[in-house]
Amino acid sequence: MTKAHLSPDGLMVLDTPGDYHFEEALVYLNRSESECLHQVEGRTVYKALHTSGGPVLMAIGLDTEEARGAVSIRFRNGVPEPGPREEAARYVREWLDLDTDIGEFLALCASDPILAPIADRNRGLRLIGVPSLLEALCWTVAGQQINLAFAYTLKKRLVETYGTRLEAEGREWRLFPGAQTLAALEPSDLQALQFTRSKSETLLRVARLIAGGELSKEALLLEGMSRAEPALTSIKGIGPWTANYVMMRCLRHPDAFPLTDVGVHHAIRRRLGRTEKPSLQEVEELSAAWSPWRAYATFYLWASLAQDV
DNA sequence: ATCCAGGCTCCTG
DNA sequence: CAGGAGCATGGA
Incomplete structure (x- = not known):
């Protein structure tokens, strides 16, 4: 570079x-x-x-x-x-x-029955990330167990209420709120935006850890991915799905894998031409073939949801 | 109306 | 330890 x-x-x-x-x-x-x-x-x-x-x-x-x-x-x-x-x-x-050189990933896709058609249609697609750890965690926690449309609504409310703005070109541009700003809130402030109580508490917990320097992207990257996952899941409200999502889109671990992700399950089901979603065990078995590129496999599966592959 | 949504925690048995 | 209820709300 x-x-x-x-x-x-x-x-x-x-x-x-x-x-x-x-x-x-x-x-x-x-x-x-x-x-x-x-x-x-x-x-x-x-x-x-x-x-x-x-x-x-x-x-x-x-x-x-x-x-x-x-x-x-x-x-x-x-x-x-x-x-x-x-x-x-x-x-x-x-x-x-x-x-990221995704040559190896594309080679792996070529011989994979599920990914081959998706990679064929999306060849060269890279994994769009969320570089800010605070933003990634907030987005992911907001998105737990709700549809994507509502997750976007929650994020928008959070940003419009507590984010900062920049005036340019005759309009206002939004920036994600800082950790200090969120850390100073009470759960009820977020519940007013229709975050659940549990999500509100988790978000504030995360914001306070980041604001206090106890949680940082740099430290997580330094410690390595085998320690990043337990470090994240040790935070109440952050389970394996959220941790792997953040490792995938923020920490950029190419093999992070949100095993229980319903989008992944849906995409696999469609590719297999089934009416039932695959079992977790089956998802584990299938995804084993995608290692060490399971994060890219996930992103390609997501992309396929909006397409007819 | 009913079911599901890019889950997690807590409580059973 | 595995399984299931409760959470809490919006879309289809």
Whole structure:
């Protein structure tokens, strides 16, 4: 990965894998009308981000005319200093998964009866992440045992009530609330947004751990994935599904696997042409063949849910 | 209306 | 330890 630099006209072009599947990345990013932390317009994704130099608004191009075959960034509320610029570029690289060689995964898919047709149709799709640990945990806890539409509604309420905003281009852009802000709340504040009592307590627990420095992405990554899972599930309200979801989308462990995920079960059922969902034991057996790429298998299965494969 | 949704905790037996 | 109820609400 080479260092991204700013062209004289203000465009930052990021090295992008030659096989990157821009279209499906855009489809995934644009899957909910209620998404409030970024907005897709054509091949451009607008996203506000906190940096050490303050919030920035990015227009992120995915294979646009001004940067074919690449991901590019144009800053829309003033050009930040080199430091914050690099932070923004790093965020985008991680978010859009620009640095993973998925050759091995695709080879594995080729001989897998469940994944082969999905990989065929989505070849080159990368795992869109959630780089912020707080945001990833909040999103995942919010999404426990409810449909995705309602999960987006909850997230939107949380962001609109407690998040920060950035004014640019004549409108307001939302940023996820900071850990300190959430840590100062009471469970009833979140219950008012229709989080369940249990989810409210879990979110505040997580926010306080992060705000107090007892839980951090850096430490989890440093300790390694075999310790990250028990570290996460030791937090009340965070079970194996949530831990693996976060390991998959935030910690970027390529083999994380949310075994009990109903989306995964549904996708497998469809691929097998069944009417009944597979048993957990069957999911375990099938997914064993996807190791050490089970997180990518999961993401591809999710993508297939919105498609006719 | 009824069932299920990108689960987790707690309580049985 | 495995199995099941309760949670709490929105969509289809």
